[in-house]
Amino acid sequence: xxxxxxxxxxxxxxxxxxxxxxxxxxxxxxxxxxxxxxxxxxxxxxxxxxxxxxxxxxxxxxxxxxxxxxxxxxxxxxxxxxxxxxxxxxxxxxxxxxxxxxxxxxxxxxxxxxxxxxxxxxxxxxxxxxxxxxxxxxxxxxxxxxxxxxxxxxxxxxxxxxxxxxxxxxxxxxxxxxxxxxxxxxxxxxxxxxxxxxxxxxxxxxxxxxxxxxxxxxxxxxxxxxxxxxxxxxxxxxxxxxxxxxxxxxxxxxxxxxxxxxxxxxxxxxxxxxxxxxxxxxxxxxxxxxxxxxxxxxxxxxxxxxxxxxxxxxxxxxxxxxxxxxxxxxxxxxxxxxxxxxxxxxxxxxxxxxxxxxxxxxxxxxxxxxxxxxxxxxxxxxxxxxxxxxxxxxxxxxxxxxxxx
Numbered sequence: 001x002x003x004x005x006x007x008x009x010x011x012x013x014x015x016x017x018x019x020x021x022x023x024x025x026x027x028x029x030x031x032x033x034x035x036x037x038x039x040x041x042x043x044x045x046x047x048x049x050x051x052x053x054x055x056x057x058x059x060x061x062x063x064x065x066x067x068x069x070x071x072x073x074x075x076x077x078x079x080x081x082x083x084x085x086x087x088x089x090x091x092x093x094x095x096x097x098x099x100x101x102x103x104x105x106x107x108x109x110x111x112x113x114x115x116x117x118x119x120x121x122x123x124x125x126x127x128x129x130x131x132x133x134x135x136x137x138x139x140x141x142x143x144x145x146x147x148x149x150x151x152x153x154x155x156x157x158x159x160x161x162x163x164x165x166x167x168x169x170x171x172x173x174x175x176x177x178x179x180x181x182x183x184x185x186x187x188x189x190x191x192x193x194x195x196x197x198x199x200x201x202x203x204x205x206x207x208x209x210x211x212x213x214x215x216x217x218x219x220x221x222x223x224x225x226x227x228x229x230x231x232x233x234x235x236x237x238x239x240x241x242x243x244x245x246x247x248x249x250x251x252x253x254x255x256x257x258x259x260x261x262x263x264x265x266x267x268x269x270x271x272x273x274x275x276x277x278x279x280x281x282x283x284x285x286x287x288x289x290x291x292x293x294x295x296x297x298x299x300x301x302x303x304x305x306x307x308x309x310x311x312x313x314x315x316x317x318x319x320x321x322x323x324x325x326x327x328x329x330x331x332x333x334x335x336x337x338x339x340x341x342x343x344x345x346x347x348x349x350x351x352x353x354x355x356x357x358x359x360x361x362x363x364x365x366x367x368x369x370x371x372x373x374x375x376x377x378x379x380x381x382x383x384x385x386x387x388x389x390x391x392x393x394x395x396x397x398x399x400x401x402x403x404x405x
Contacts, residue, residue, distance in 0.1 A: 025109070051237070054354075065081075077118065092163065136324045
């Protein structure tokens with residue numbers, strides 16, 4: 001009995017640890033100013049692409065990961081992805097070649113792209129019901145605390161050199177070992193693990209088609225929302241360290257502390273998501289995006305490192321509280337047959353948004369502060385659009401319900 005409970009706990013820990021890999025590309029964002037000095041022949045956008053090129057390759061391999069899963073299985077594909085990420089991610093720690101660094105970051109995207117969809121779908125393979133919704137919140141929390149620790153460590157290593165900052169990716173190794181030893185192959189494991197309180201019949205019943213109409217169209221809408229959200233939020237991630245230098249707020253290492261606090265606050269947001277979701281339902285999404293936008297505007301206006309840290313905490317919390325709603329809804333709109341493609345679509349949306357962030361930032365303003373401020377304004381507009389869309393869907397559903405009576 002104790003052994004079974006331990007295995008279940010370690011399964012949950014291993015699945016949640018996989019989510020740390022998802023957001024790991026941005027943990028070295030604070031190294032951008034030092035790398036810009038090290039590579040003066042390359043433009044600022046090219047230097048910032050070191051952070052976001054990962055997202056482009058994540059997008060490509062998220063889309064084809066399903067084909068690889070069909071050949072290797074979910075567990076082996078995840079292990080392959082984490083292994084690729086673990087090796088490629090530390091190459092910049094030992095290379096002075098800009099092209100080699102850029103190539104290694106692209107390969108990192110390959111590894112993350114293979115593992116990324118499984119970070120979501122494997123949770124659905126082993127758990128269901130209310131416990132699934134809670135795990136989606138914990139998923140954001142695990143991503144937040146993992147990336148915050150990595151960002152904080154990268155900031156400390158940055159005091160040695162920008163090369164040393166990349167050694168933080170050695171933390172991928174424990175994730176790889178957890179997955180090898182504690183995650184069973186879903187096909188060999190058999191039935192899904194039951195959430196607490198569920199009956200045997202509920203656990204063993206086959207997945208039914210979703211009751212909602214136009215499920216795929218709704219998934220595409222949520223993918224578009226993630227694209228827009230990450231386009232704005234990642235502007236702050238790639239520009240904050242530069243703004244610290246430009247505006248005399250502090251050092252890149254201090255900016256790294258803000259990133260760490262932001263990611264850690266996602267933990268808090270993810271932990272309370274399940275509770276807030278019961279009260280706010282769909283309203284939690286536009287509300288979170290709105291508050292994230294206001295936070296970015298405030299960050300662009302402050303010159304105090306202490307205030308910036310507080311705003312970073314707020315930004316991470318609002319993102320951690322709102323974004324799990326999208327993945328919960330996508331799970332509700334999916335069945336076993338459609339889940340891989342649905343999860344791939346929303347992940348593609350977020351990764352394309354992240355990849356385009358340097359270009360988005362250059363369009364939004366000539367200075368780092370101006371880019372972050374305008375990104376915040378864009379998020380406010382997006383929040384309004386999402387609210388109108390959700391109200392329209394709710395009104396349409398109510399009209400159809402009355403018509404069917």
